[in-house]
Amino acid sequence: MFDDDSTPCAVCDKPARARVHAGCRERMADALRELPQLYRELAVALLPSRRGDGPAVSGTPGRGLPGGEALDLRARGGIEGVVGGWARDLCERERWDVPAYQSVQAIVDWSCAILLANLPMLCDEHEAVKELAQELASTVGHANSILTGEKRPRKIGVACPCGHTLRVTLDTAGVRCPACSTQYGHSEALRLPLAERRAA
Numbered sequence: 001m002f003d004d005d006s007t008p009c010a011v012c013d014k015p016a017r018a019r020v021h022a023g024c025r026e027r028m029a030d031a032l033r034e035l036p037q038l039y040r041e042l043a044v045a046l047l048p049s050r051r052g053d054g055p056a057v058s059g060t061p062g063r064g065l066p067g068g069e070a071l072d073l074r075a076r077g078g079i080e081g082v083v084g085g086w087a088r089d090l091c092e093r094e095r096w097d098v099p100a101y102q103s104v105q106a107i108v109d110w111s112c113a114i115l116l117a118n119l120p121m122l123c124d125e126h127e128a129v130k131e132l133a134q135e136l137a138s139t140v141g142h143a144n145s146i147l148t149g150e151k152r153p154r155k156i157g158v159a160c161p162c163g164h165t166l167r168v169t170l171d172t173a174g175v176r177c178p179a180c181s182t183q184y185g186h187s188e189a190l191r192l193p194l195a196e197r198r199a200a
Ligand SMILES: [Zn+2]
Pocket: 009, 010, 011, 012, 013, 014, 016, 020, 021, 024
């Protein structure tokens, strides 16, 4: 009663004057603006690999194939499942008709647009706005991690005490230095000092 700033934000639980901080709402708006674009970029991540390190991803994908995660996010129930679910929930509450789109991309576009247009109301009224914020953030994060992983294989250079630079990935099972024949296990390899970048 003596402090009208003390109501927790419905998204982040920190004290807020509004039901949801303007900043928290803006992060959700950013996610809704990004997701249609991320959906399209994931299609590029699915193009057959030019590295020739696996079977081309077409036809029926199995788990663990390159592009499997990108496929999951682009499939019905992926990004569409998240934003479509919330958009349909919104329409039900407001008694609006849900358009009968056929393509997943059209549903993603429509869902993000209608959620964005009604975000102030969702932030003012929706009891599960925190879950909406979390699902949007994790979907954007997931899509971005697939896209950046496609572009830049996460290999790091570590320095063997002998002076040789070993290229390892964060999930390396182990590596053997070709110069001095020392064998490193996973955690030993990742504990080696990072190699300094030198002009080759
Ligand atoms: Zn907040």
